[in-house]
Amino acid sequence: MTLTNNPINVLLITEGTYPYNGGGVSTWAHDLCSKTKGIDFTLYSINAGVEVTPRYPLSKNVKKIIQVPMWSPEEPFDCVDYNIKYSTILKAREYTSEDIIINSFVPNFKSFIEEIYSENQSLKTVNACFYKMWRFFQKYDYKTTMTSEPVWNTFCNVISNVLPKDELNRIPLEDMTTAMRWIYRFLIPMAIEVPKMDISHITISGIAVIPALALKYKYNTPILVTEHGVFIRERLIAISTADYSYFLKKMLINFSECITKLVYSHASKITTVSKFNVSWENFYGAELSKIDVIYNGVDENLFTPRPKPEHLKDIPTVVAAARIFDLKDILTMIKTCAEVIKTIPEVQFLIYGNKDAVPEYTEECENLIKELKLESNFFLKGFHNKPELIYSEGDISILTSISEGFPYTVIESMSCGVPVVSTDVGGVTEAIDDTCGLVCKPKDYVEIAENVVKLLENQQLRSWMGENARNKVTNRFTIEKFIKSFEETYQNLGETHTHLVEN
Numbered sequence: 272m273t274l275t276n277n278p279i280n281v282l283l284i285t286e287g288t289y290p291y292n293g294g295g296v297s298t299w300a301h302d303l304c305s306k307t308k309g310i311d312f313t314l315y316s317i318n319a320g321v322e323v324t325p326r327y328p329l330s331k332n333v334k335k336i337i338q339v340p341m342w343s344p345e346e347p348f349d350c351v352d353y354n355i356k357y358s359t360i361l362k363a364r365e366y367t368s369e370d371i372i373i374n375s376f377v378p379n380f381k382s383f384i385e386e387i388y389s390e391n392q393s394l395k396t397v398n399a400c401f402y403k404m405w406r407f408f409q410k411y412d413y414k415t416t417m418t419s420e421p422v423w424n425t426f427c428n429v430i431s432n433v434l435p436k437d438e439l440n441r442i443p444l445e446d447m448t449t450a451m452r453w454i455y456r457f458l459i460p461m462a463i464e465v466p467k468m469d470i471s472h473i474t475i476s477g478i479a480v481i482p483a484l485a486l487k488y489k490y491n492t493p494i495l496v497t498e499h500g501v502f503i504r505e506r507l508i509a510i511s512t513a514d515y516s517y518f519l520k521k522m523l524i525n526f527s528e529c530i531t532k533l534v535y536s537h538a539s540k541i542t543t544v545s546k547f548n549v550s551w552e553n554f555y556g557a558e559l560s561k562i563d564v565i566y567n568g569v570d571e572n573l574f575t576p577r578p579k580p581e582h583l584k585d586i587p588t589v590v591a592a593a594r595i596f597d598l599k600d601i602l603t604m605i606k607t608c609a610e611v612i613k614t615i616p617e618v619q620f621l622i623y624g625n626k627d628a629v630p631e632y633t634e635e636c637e638n639l640i641k642e643l644k645l646e647s648n649f650f651l652k653g654f655h656n657k658p659e660l661i662y663s664e665g666d667i668s669i670l671t672s673i674s675e676g677f678p679y680t681v682i683e684s685m686s687c688g689v690p691v692v693s694t695d696v697g698g699v700t701e702a703i704d705d706t707c708g709l710v711c712k713p714k715d716y717v718e719i720a721e722n723v724v725k726l727l728e729n730q731q732l733r734s735w736m737g738e739n740a741r742n743k744v745t746n747r748f749t750i751e752k753f754i755k756s757f758e759e760t761y762q763n764l765g766e767t768h769t770h771l772v773e774n
Contacts, residue, residue, distance in 0.1 A: 545698020568753030590665030
């Protein structure tokens with residue numbers, strides 16, 4: 272392969288984001304696929320179910336989409352065309368006998384589950400188990416194997432051996448079956464054939480590594496990891512607040528930590544969107560020499576200052592671009608509004624973002640709006656297909672997240688000359704300083720409200736901060752810098768892979 276003449280082929284692996292769902296990671300992926308030169312992308316899209324229509328218009332750089340509906344009631348082979356003859360699938364099922372499962376799969380599955388619960392996890396053992404299980408599923412049927420009695424018995428026996436008896440006695444059968452069902456779903460990508468590529472690029476340090484590992488096992492394909500909100504950190508937050516039993520929480524945490532360590536150990540390069548992420552990555556085994564910070568970038572010619580719409584000119588307005596789910600902590604944003612109206616009763620909060628991501632959370636937000644009697648002040652406006660127009664509606668913008676990477680909503684607002692009041696999460700303070708916005712403690716809606724009022728009541732301060740914010744983006748966080756950095760990263764990894772193949 273001559274890199275100067277032929278495009279570099281990248282398998283971009285996403286989970287629950289691009290190209291079928293919105294959000295910061297999807298914005299990042301869309302910019303990457305649309306604007307890089309000399310790169311051809313195959314998208315490996317892991318989703319809950321089968322998706323029909325991409326939310327984003329795909330660029331000519333995107334050559335193919337491989338869907339993996341991980342939580343679909345039907346098996347992936349039954350609802351997605353992987354260009355495999357059905358007779359081949361039937362033969363694999365026929366060949367997958369109980370003896371084959373017991374002798375060729377169970378020993379590696381047993382070792383893997385034991386390592387999940389080991390206090391001193393051996394990455395060498397985990398990697399060997401992954402490799403051997405992946406090799407097994409290149410020939411034998413996934414569903415027949417994973418739903419077999421020998422695999423279920425092995426799982427139960429390992430759990431019985433690794434957990435203290437008093438803890439074991441408190442685990443209901445439902446939790447055991449739930450845990451096994453989760454493992455079944457998590458490992459599904461092992462059964463999906465992946466085309467040969469020059470680079471695997473994963474956008475989350477979780478099970479998205481499985482197709483990347485398949486290419487590394489088969490072709491020694493380098494793995495590029497890009498961290499946004501640090502998968503393991505956000506996973507720990509989500510698990511700790513979930514309504515699961517202690518047994519299920521422990522299993523999820525152990526599994527997630529094990530996979531994250533595996534990701535970092537196999538990564539040829541790690542790019543991260545903020546310096547904040549580096550300490551987390553290093554703690555879980557990432558070598559500092561492999562890590563580069565590449566900040567997200569925005570098109571400063573698209574996200575540009577605009578006049579406030581006429582219908583909002585005399586209304587103090589706070590805008591936000593945020594999907595409605597728990598990590599964005601919209602509940603705190605609603606409570607902030609309730610505090611602000613004590614001083615500025617006519618204020619309006621306009622929140623643009625998908626309301627369907629977590630319907631239960633959206634309902635909780637809507638109930639709180641009613642409970643606090645904010646129906647005339649706080650509005651969940653739904654998805655906006657032109658985010659560059661959102662920020663001009665506000666005098667300021669707001670972010671109340673409890674976890675972030677390097678949020679687009681912050682630098683988009685700054686690029687539009689609209690100062691930001693944000694919680695101090697992730698890499699926010701790498702974008703915002705006291706010349707272009709205000710930063711607050713997460714969940715402290717009183718402090719957040721005080722800063723919102725401070726800016727809404729001081730037009731001169733807003734203008735000064737807005738001008739500084741715009742200048743900071745044009746100097747540091749442009750789309751050109753972002754794209755150039757990734758083109759160089761792809762080029763370097765592509766050259767490394769070529770030398771390995773040639774030698």
